[in-house]
Amino acid sequence: MKKFYITTPIYYVNDKPHLGHSYTTIAADILARYCRSKNVEVFYLTGTDEHGSKIAEAASKNGFTPQEWVDKNVEEFKLLWERLNISYDYFIRTTGEKHVKKVQEVFSKLLKTGDIYKGKYSGWYCVACESYYTDTQILSFACPDCAKEVWKLEEESYFFKLSKYQDALLEYYEKHPEFLQPSWRALEMKNFVKSGLKDLSVSRTKVKWGITVPGDEAHTIYVWFDALLNYLSAAEGKNIWPCDVHFIGKEIFKFHAVIWSAMLMALGEKLPKTVFAHGWWTVNGEKMSKSKGNFVNPHTFIDNYGCDAYRYFVMSQIPFGQDGDFSEKSFFDKYNSNLANNLGNLISRTFSMLEKFSLQDIKAEVDKESSLGKLIVDFDKKYSKFMESIEFIKALELIWEVINEANKTIDSEKPWNLFKIDKVKLEKVLKNLLSAIEIVSKSLSCFMPETSEKIKKIIMDRKVTEPLFPRKDGKD
RNA sequence: CGCGGGGUAGAGCAGUCCGGUAGCUCGUCAGGCCCAUAACCUGGAGGUCGUAGGUUCAAAUCCUACCCCCGCAACCA
Numbered sequence: 001m002k003k004f005y006i007t008t009p010i011y012y013v014n015d016k017p018h019l020g021h022s023y024t025t026i027a028a029d030i031l032a033r034y035c036r037s038k039n040v041e042v043f044y045l046t047g048t049d050e051h052g053s054k055i056a057e058a059a060s061k062n063g064f065t066p067q068e069w070v071d072k073n074v075e076e077f078k079l080l081w082e083r084l085n086i087s088y089d090y091f092i093r094t095t096g097e098k099h100v101k102k103v104q105e106v107f108s109k110l111l112k113t114g115d116i117y118k119g120k121y122s123g124w125y126c127v128a129c130e131s132y133y134t135d136t137q138i139l140s141f142a143c144p145d146c147a148k149e150v151w152k153l154e155e156e157s158y159f160f161k162l163s164k165y166q167d168a169l170l171e172y173y174e175k176h177p178e179f180l181q182p183s184w185r186a187l188e189m190k191n192f193v194k195s196g197l198k199d200l201s202v203s204r205t206k207v208k209w210g211i212t213v214p215g216d217e218a219h220t221i222y223v224w225f226d227a228l229l230n231y232l233s234a235a236e237g238k239n240i241w242p243c244d245v246h247f248i249g250k251e252i253f254k255f256h257a258v259i260w261s262a263m264l265m266a267l268g269e270k271l272p273k274t275v276f277a278h279g280w281w282t283v284n285g286e287k288m289s290k291s292k293g294n295f296v297n298p299h300t301f302i303d304n305y306g307c308d309a310y311r312y313f314v315m316s317q318i319p320f321g322q323d324g325d326f327s328e329k330s331f332f333d334k335y336n337s338n339l340a341n342n343l344g345n346l347i348s349r350t351f352s353m354l355e356k357f358s359l360q361d362i363k364a365e366v367d368k369e370s371s372l373g374k375l376i377v378d379f380d381k382k383y384s385k386f387m388e389s390i391e392f393i394k395a396l397e398l399i400w401e402v403i404n405e406a407n408k409t410i411d412s413e414k415p416w417n418l419f420k421i422d423k424v425k426l427e428k429v430l431k432n433l434l435s436a437i438e439i440v441s442k443s444l445s446c447f448m449p450e451t452s453e454k455i456k457k458i459i460m461d462r463k464v465t466e467p468l469f470p471r472k473d474g475k476d
Numbered sequence: 477c478g479c480g481g482g483g484u485a486g487a488g489c490a491g492u493c494c495g496g497u498a499g500c501u502c503g504u505c506a507g508g509c510c511c512a513u514a515a516c517c518u519g520g521a522g523g524u525c526g527u528a529g530g531u532u533c534a535a536a537u538c539c540u541a542c543c544c545c546c547g548c549a550a551c552c553a
Binding site for chain 2: 009010011012014015049052053054121123132133134157162184185187188191192195197198200201202204222223224227249250251252253254255258259279280282287317318319322323324325329330333334336337338340341342344345346347348349350351352353356357397400407408410411412414415416419467468469470471
C-alpha cells in the first residue's frame, strides 16, 4: 500500500488558533482525506510548538508554570480541530519526552560531525524586548519593535553550519522543481540562498524555557531548530520518511526551504518531496494583527454557519497559494449563493420531484448524451488532476460546474411537463440527476465531510428531511 | 539599480508563457419557470485591461520607460 505523509506546521501555543491556523490545517485535512479515498495510507501530522521566551513570559504573567500554560492552551487547538472535523493521525507537542530526546540526539550528532560548533553571536540587543536584531533591522540605534535603545552585545552560542549547504541547496532546488511550491514563491527562496547564507545561531543563553543543549546547561536550543525536528520525531519508527508534503504559510517558507532542508542534509536524511507555501488572509482588506485585534475567530463562523460552510469558504475564496481577503459579507454571500441556492436547493428540488412523481425506486444512471452526462463522464479524471496538483479551488469549481449544469438541466427538461407527457424521458432525466448528485456527494467528501454524509443519507432515503444549508437572511 | 507578487466592469478574480471578437463569480436590471431553501433558468447594462511610448495587419497578451499597492530582506513560530 502506498503511504502518504502530510504535515501542517506546529502552531505556537501562545496564540489562540485563528483563521490562519485553521486554513493550513483544513487544507492538509482535505488532501489527507483525498488520499485516503484513493486507498493510500495516510499519516497526517499536526501539533504545537511549546517552547520559547514568549510562552514563559505569558505563563508567569498569568500565574502558571510554562508547562501548565501550554497544557492548558493546547486544548484550544485540539478543540478547534475537533469542531472542524480535522482527521489528523497524530498530534505532536514539542514538550513531549520523545521529541525532546530526539532534538537533543540530533544536536549531539551534529555537534559530533562538526555541523554544529560553538562560537560567538553578536547583534543589537533590546532589553525590553529581550531579543536581538540585525544591522538591517536597526534604525538609528532603536529597537524596531519598541523604539527603545539597543546595545551591541556578544554572547556565546552554538552555530549550525548553514553556509556549508548553500551550493547543495541550490543544486537540490534545480534538480527537484516540485520541491518548492508554488514555483513563483520558490524563486524568492532561490534568490535568498544565492545571496549567501550565514551560519545560524541555534542556541540561546537568555531563553530558559526550551530544550537544553546536551552537556551544556547554560544554553537552550533555538526554538526553530527544535520545532522543525517535529516532522522527524513524530515519524520515528513509522518508516514513512521522507514526508510527502509540508503545508505551511508563506511567512515560514524560508525556515522550511532553507534551514530545515539543510538540517536534513546534515543528518543525511532525505528531503521532503514538497513544501507548499500558501498565502495570507487579510480581514476586510486589512492585515491581521494583534494591534488591530482583527483576528478571525473560527468558532464564530462555525457557530453561525457550520463547520462545512467554513471549510468550504476558506478553500473556495482564494486559489491555494495566493493571498486573499476574508470578510463576513463574502462569507455570507458565498454561503447563500453557492451552498444554499446552488447545492442545497438542487438537492431539495430533485428529491422533492422524485417523491412527487413517485420515482423513489429509480437508480442513478448517466445519460452520456446529455451535457450533464458528459461532465459526469469526464469528472474523475479532471478532479483527480486538480487535487493532485493541489489546486483545490479548481476542484471545487469543477464540482460546482456539475451542480450548475444539473440545475440548468432541470430548467431545460422541465420534468413537471415530462410527468404529464413522457414518463420514459422523465425517468431518464431524473436518473441522470441522481448520478450527478452522487458524484457531487462523493467528491465533496474531502472538502465537506459532514455534508457529503448527509447527501449520502438523502440519496439512500430518497428524501430530504431538513435543508442542507438553510438560507440566511439579514445581511446586505 | 536588493528580491518577489500584483494593478482587467460596482466587488472579487481568470485570461498574459504559445498576440487575433475581453471572460467567470457575486451584485444590478429585465424576462421566463413553478419541481425547489422568494431558490432555479435566460438575456441586458456595465471595462479606452495602471500610465506613456514602441513592434505588428492585429497587443490585456511581446519590447522599453515610468507610477501605484503588497510581501520578503535570517535569529519574534
